[in-house]
Structures are given as structure tokens and as C-alpha cells.
Amino acid sequence: PGAGAKxxxxxxxxxxxxxxxxxxxxxADAWVRQGHWSGFMGPQVxxxxxxxxxxxxxxxxxxxxxxxGFGMTVGYYSRRxxxxxxxxxxxSPRALAEASDFLVVATPGGAETRHLVxxxxxxxxxxxxxxVNIARGSVVDxxxxxxxxxxxxxxxxxLDVVEGEPVVPSALLALDNVVLTPHSAGRSPExxxxxxxxxxxxxxxxxxGQAVLTPVPPPRG
Numbered sequence: 001p002g003a004g005a006k007x008x009x010x011x012x013x014x015x016x017x018x019x020x021x022x023x024x025x026x027x028a029d030a031w032v033r034q035g036h037w038s039g040f041m042g043p044q045v046x047x048x049x050x051x052x053x054x055x056x057x058x059x060x061x062x063x064x065x066x067x068x069g070f071g072m073t074v075g076y077y078s079r080r081x082x083x084x085x086x087x088x089x090x091x092s093p094r095a096l097a098e099a100s101d102f103l104v105v106a107t108p109g110g111a112e113t114r115h116l117v118x119x120x121x122x123x124x125x126x127x128x129x130x131x132v133n134i135a136r137g138s139v140v141d142x143x144x145x146x147x148x149x150x151x152x153x154x155x156x157x158x159l160d161v162v163e164g165e166p167v168v169p170s171a172l173l174a175l176d177n178v179v180l181t182p183h184s185a186g187r188s189p190e191x192x193x194x195x196x197x198x199x200x201x202x203x204x205x206x207x208x209g210q211a212v213l214t215p216v217p218p219p220r221g
Contacts, residue, residue, distance in 0.1 A: 011061035013185035014134045017158030021179040051100030052076040054107025097124035109136025119144040134185040137163040160185045
């Protein structure tokens, strides 16, 4: 597996969460196991509008899946526009949310993106919209998300990360319009093999007196 194994794994997981929350797959599975057979319906994903917060390597992998697999239109917000990517650029998270049926968070964490998805962005996404977060829990204001989900101001959320993980707020666990996974989007046999292979290549280059493939940048002064 190549160096793109982890972005590929995360992008696959993002689409799985998107499908799972929209089509109520965990709830339908539990329903059938309880002896029932009918009663579940969710919106189709094909032909809908996908917004991506952060168009790095993972965001690009997600974007590629949307039009090819599901006929979705793609928009994005990033610190800088990427005119060469072919996707529609929006100048704020709120503007992107207003133009999206599904909003996927794929931006880095840290102070600069803390609570980038706040109550205003969630309200812009609207009662038919879905949020998927495979980035960092800190990017989404958890209290605002719980309020929006509980009040049905958004339709649902698929979350691989939450603020304060591994502790998940009880109010979030109590909601029936959330699909949760344990920060596992980047975990796959292929991604693990690629990580080990990259470490060995870096170590080999270092001990041979050569430049490493993925140097660690110096800390900011």
C-alpha cells in the first residue's frame, strides 16, 4: 500500500458515516435484530450537495468519491481557494453549509479551527442537512451540535471524533439521530502497513545519511 492509504481509509469511513446516518443503517440493523422488518426510510444520497470543510489530501479523497459514486455536486471551504481542483469554493463555513445537504469536516484541528462549526453553521446547514466529522472533535462546538440535533435543527450527524474523547457526552449518546465510531476512520490494515513501511523507509534513509522522506518541521518560534 502507498502513502495514500490513510487518506483513502478516512475517506471511505466518511462516506460510510454519511450513508449510515442518512439511511439510518445502525437503527435499521437493531430493528431487524429485534424481530421487526419494516418501518425505516431515509433520504437518498445520490444527486445531493456535498460540502467539505478542508480540502487537503483527505478532503480531496472524499471529494473524488462524491461525483463518481453518487452523482453529488461538491463545494468546499479552505483557507485558500484551489482553482485547479474543479470544485466550487465558498468563502466561509456558513456559506458552504447553506449550499450543502451533507457537510463533512476534514480540516486539521488546533486553535485556528476550534469550533469552526458553531451554532450559526449548523443553522445554515438546516433541518434537512447532515454533519459528518472525521477530523478532530475540537472543530465542532459540541454543545451547539447537541442542541441542533436535539431540536431537529439538523437532520443528523455521523461522528468519528468528539471533543474530550474517549469520553462522549451522555446527551450525545442519548440522541437517535447520531452515528458514532471510536476515532477509527484512519485505521485499516492497508493504512497500518503503509505507516510501518514509511517508518522503515525514513529510518533507512536517516541511518544511511540521506534526507528522510517525511521530515518533521521545526517548532514555531
